[in-house]
Amino acid sequence: MTSESWAGGPMRIGQAPGNRRQAVGKMMWISIWLLYLAGPVGQLLRVGVSATERIWGGLGLALFVLCYFFVVFRHMWRMASGRPMYAALVLMLALSTVLSWTLDYTWLVLFIFTSVATAVVLPWRQSRWTIPLVTVVLIAVGARYPDIRDYFVFAYGLPALGSGFMMVGVQHLIHTTKELRAARQEVARLAANEERLRLARDLHDLLGHSLSLITLKSELAGRMLPDRPADAARQVADIEQVSRQALVDVREAVTGYRRPRLAVELTGARAALRTAGVEFTADPALEVEYRGLAADEEGALAWALREAVTNVVRHSGARHCELLLAEEWEADERRYLCLTVLDDGAGPPRAQHDGNGLSGLRERLALAEGRLETGPAPRGRGFALRAYVPLGTAPMGSEAAPDTSPESVNDPA
Template identity: 75%
Template sequence: MRPVKAMSEPDDRNPVLIGQRPRSRRQALSKTMWIVVWLFYLAGPVGELTSHGFSTVQRIWGVVGLTLFVLAYIVLLFRHVLEKPPHHLRYIPLAVMLALSVALTWTLGFSWLVLFIFTSVASAVVLPWQRSRWVIPLVTVVVIAVGARYPEIRNYYLFAYALPAFGSGFVMVGVQNLIRTTQELRAAREEVARLAANEERLRLARDLHDLLGHSLSLITLKSELAGRMLPDRPEDAARQVADIERVSRQALVDVREAVTGYRRPRLAVELAGARVALRTAGLTLTVDPALEQEHRGLTADTEGALAWALREAVTNVVRHSGARRCELLLTEEWEADERRYLCLTVIDDGAGPPRAQHDGNGLVGLRERLALTDGRLDTGQAPGAGGFVLRAYVPMRAPAASPDGPIPVPDTSPEPVNGPA
């Protein structure tokens, strides 16, 4: 058994769950580190506090002021991420940050101008666009006004502090718009999935009504008629009972055919499910474009077998592989008997096959399904750095044309086989 990979890990495209609330302690730690890492830009003011240019009173004032500033910054951002407080509760920490930025820069030196950049970014994160578009320029104007106190930096402080405060704020406004768009898209996709499920239930209800409505009505009518005939006309009643048996058997056949159609997996449907499962498990997925196309050489049975193979392979990758990447390939191959096969290949970079080389129940059942379509299953060590590879082969219905003309291929439709479904 290969180690199970956590299903709640962020994927490579969204490593810090941008636009999502943390669902586990690990995700909360990841988002915390993403917020805290930017505090390293305060290295300049901290370095000045440790130098010999400040008195004891100035050091105490700097430590207290910087601590209050960082606390206001962290509390503001974390409350925004976790609970999104009302707008009027967001202005108090922002006002505290702006006041501390002015006071600390005015009394301790120009290197503290970097605090205005944090204030600008925090304004963009927690305020709606209608307000942040005015607050960010206001913070920039304050940077320019306070920085003018220090003649020694007039040649570059506009580019070192004022422009980053202005630019970083509006860049973060763009990021917030992207986050909102992502959240709306995620909500829309969930709504589409819900509507699709409702539509499928309605379709099933309509089909069952069409299949069984007439048959059950006829059975009811003939049952009542047979009941009235029983005392005096037993032969006619027996004929009605025979009709009831015939209609009920036909209704049972129709229901079985309908259910079989619903349960038959499709390759496109399983590919969509594989994308969701692997993305949720935090794996990077590479899909061969051939999988997105329609293959006319597949029958319903062979397509169903490939779909089951894809489902089983992806389940094994998610539950047992411990992999970070997965690749799906679909190729056409000629065998020695001149028959053409379609090969589905699933490769991961995980722990590889177990040493005992014994197939689990899932792979055993998959071999049996493929055997019913005259196909086969191959598994083993992935090439290169290791991992696991699964190859599922199913025969194609029609041969490909060769340069010398069409090659006659005997009918490869499988004979009825008694075995597991």
């Protein structure tokens, strides 16, 4: 979980706000650091400060905060560059200098914010000089206050220098994370392409011999006509048999590629939730094999798990997710295996339709004689998805029960 997840769903480092709640979370996270402006605010409220100082000091502080938000918050979803950014940084440095020179030494804290802002916006080749420059200006201004001359370098100078270079490290981490995320997407794309190539090779191996044999027998049957119709008919019968077998082989190959396994999808779901920063709990029953669960039914549940986790990661803004698997008896004396995915996110969609993903999932489950149920989570907040597939009418402990032998648990695939 990231620091902003409490405010608007999981928010990954270096990622743009995906919705208003996440944008508010970003804003609140930045605003926490404004507590360090308590010194300048307290100085303005101090007894003996003139009304003119309060007015100009308040206006200057408000302008400084606006520049700070403009620079730092805008940079969180787009590269901050161009004249507006540089103008905002120069204005922040000017306000820091003027306010701390004319009002009080407590205003020296503005230089720390300016140092951090330069580290956030400017590239390293520039920030490695601007951060020390801001620190030097801070020391020059602070030297005019004899009351703090003995310690202001440690109280203000070192924090300005250290915070700036620390933020440079954070920026480097953000850029590294973005590159890693892009690399993962490229790996996934290459893996999908490799899978397509492997399927093409397998189909070639399956069909190459069959099509060659069909071509040969077709030519042979053509030569036998019209003088040897009986032999030609046998060749045509062989062609039909080879064609049917080739069709069966292709169907088996394609079905094997497209039918997901529940254990495999669970591994992918865990990786997706961890990457999105969503805490989750997974039922151990998801990791065992059910003897009474047919391949089509398992494939439907696996698709349901994939679709549910995709919705949690992309749309829900959830902080926590539960993955459950249980057997249930229905009124028709049939046993069902129920996959339940619960989250504490935004809840059911406002639209009246399910969308393409859930509609397609509902159709898949219907083909497996199952059903899909969606709605609010039991706790009143979040979304619940339940996918049912039949297991038959065998009692507990029979062949419909999960295979919990050591071989099955250790090697679910």
